[in-house]
Amino acid sequence: MDNALVPVVDANMARLTITYNGQQGDLPDAVPYDMTDADLKQVATECVHNGDIPGIDADNDANFVDFVVDRFPARDDVRFNRLSLRPKTPFGV
Amino acid sequence: MIETAFVFDIEGKIIYWHEPHGRSGGSLPDSRSLWLVLWENKVRLGGVAHSHPWDGPADASHTDITTFSAVERGLGKNLIWPVVTMTEISYWLLNENVGEYQCLHPDWVNFDKESWMKNIKELRQKSQGGNHG
Numbered sequence: 001m002d003n004a005l006v007p008v009v010d011a012n013m014a015r016l017t018i019t020y021n022g023q024q025g026d027l028p029d030a031v032p033y034d035m036t037d038a039d040l041k042q043v044a045t046e047c048v049h050n051g052d053i054p055g056i057d058a059d060n061d062a063n064f065v066d067f068v069v070d071r072f073p074a075r076d077d078v079r080f081n082r083l084s085l086r087p088k089t090p091f092g093v
Numbered sequence: 094m095i096e097t098a099f100v101f102d103i104e105g106k107i108i109y110w111h112e113p114h115g116r117s118g119g120s121l122p123d124s125r126s127l128w129l130v131l132w133e134n135k136v137r138l139g140g141v142a143h144s145h146p147w148d149g150p151a152d153a154s155h156t157d158i159t160t161f162s163a164v165e166r167g168l169g170k171n172l173i174w175p176v177v178t179m180t181e182i183s184y185w186l187l188n189e190n191v192g193e194y195q196c197l198h199p200d201w202v203n204f205d206k207e208s209w210m211k212n213i214k215e216l217r218q219k220s221q222g223g224n225h226g
Contacts, residue, residue: 019132020166020167020169021166021167021169022168022169022170063166065162066159066160066163067163067166070125086125086128086132087128087160087163087164087166087167087168088123088159088160089121089123089124089125089131089160089163089164090120090123090124090156090160091096091120091143091154091156091157091160092096092117092119092120092121092145092154093120093154093156
């Protein structure tokens with residue numbers, strides 16, 4: 001990725017990538033990196049309901065129950081924090 | 094005994110063996126790696142089979158069912174979710190009419206039977222190993 005083309009994201013903020021219904025997109029605005037999983041899911045739900053995520057069709061039934069958040073701190077080659085909201089994958093009791 | 098899983102395509106052919114660090118005789122942990130395999134293969138993806146490494150009915154647990162649902166919402170497609178014990182196999186899928194996961198009669202699973210049962214045999218063999226987590 002060419003970081004020169006990436007909008008500046010404050011050190012305490014993060015880019016949130018959402019995967020839903022076979023589609024993937026980033027929230028247009030940065031979110032606090034330490035936002036709780038529950039709050040991130042609430043933001044994602046409202047944004048998908050409203051069709052605010054480029055790349056993800058609006059869906060009034062969207063819900064992120066049993067989704068999890070992966071957190072990736074900034075590093076040399078990706079100079080901003082990233083959050084990824086994806087389905088959980090455990091099996092068993 | 095140790096839980097094991099494999100990802101298969103729409104013809105029942107194995108795409109990926111899932112033997113993550115941290116698995117046990119009763120569970121497979123959450124895994125971003127598994128999710129990435131599912132996402133990258135979503136077009137040809139048929140489902141995920143996992144073992145319950147004991148004898149008896151191949152029931153799906155609450156954890157299993159909620160994972161089925163979350164993954165399908167993420168992928169935007171329904172999958173087949175075989176649960177395999179040492180003696181039985183059940184094929185779980187979403188019945189959209191009632192909104193519940195139910196067992197599919199094995200006759201409706203139209204994979205090549207010989208190669209599919211070879212996969213199941215290998216899954217059982219891998220599930221008999223020690224805990225490598």
